[in-house]
Amino acid sequence: MNVIPLTPRNEVVLIRQYRHGIREGTLEIPGGIVEESDTPEHAASRELIEETGYKESEMQLLGSVHPNPAFLTNRCYTFVAKGVSRWKAQEQDEKEDIEVVVKPLGQIPELIRGGEITHALVLAAFYRFYMEYLPGL
């Protein structure tokens, strides 16, 4: 599951996280595993507040994708969290090192074009997001 957190001023709350695979920091949206005892929507709210300290006023499902249909059965559900605002400090595991980065929504395309946002699941999430707003998509 992953979630695009949108402030009332049309800013996106992103996280910069060190990724061991590619050995560098990447700009992403909050996300994580949905436990069996949990719903995707509740997991999205929980990860959002844990990773960023922001809380939404409304959570809306955008759709789901298969991250790796050749080998895995899992789906990744994508949400948009509307009307998010700073609620409290982040809750981080000791091994996590997450920096919260707030960017205007209009800058997302240039962050993708410039190679700052490279995570396939984040691009897929923004595709589903823009699909709701841009004609022709």
Place this chain on the structure above:
Amino acid sequence: MNVIPLTPRNEVVLIRQYRHGIREGTLEIPGGIVEESDTPEHAASRELIEETGYKESEMQLLGSVHPNPAFLTNRCYTFVAKGVSRWKAQEQDEKEDIEVVVKPLGQIPELIRGGEITHALVLAAFYRFYMEYLPGL
């Protein structure tokens, strides 16, 4: 690497492939591994003709993404293959079972919305593709 094959009539050459992970057929674009001895562009041309029998008149790089930056170093390069036309029969490995499906470009959004295209890397590829053509993306 994956590649969006576009005919001169603005149709996309898709493939329907059985995926063992999710145990069903998914609608995807051609793609595969880039061998160390190969370039992403050459691999894209080779996979295109092997999986579909179509050949491009021009191959254009759209960008690249990280399929799984938490664990893996690999990048997935995305191309658009312009002016593709039927060149010869598909070359299939015995274990592959790939059906070629040609759809108008304008139907891609509804194939995604309707859950026929669900592969995260395919959505990410179309994001990069539409980015070239739609203002605001």
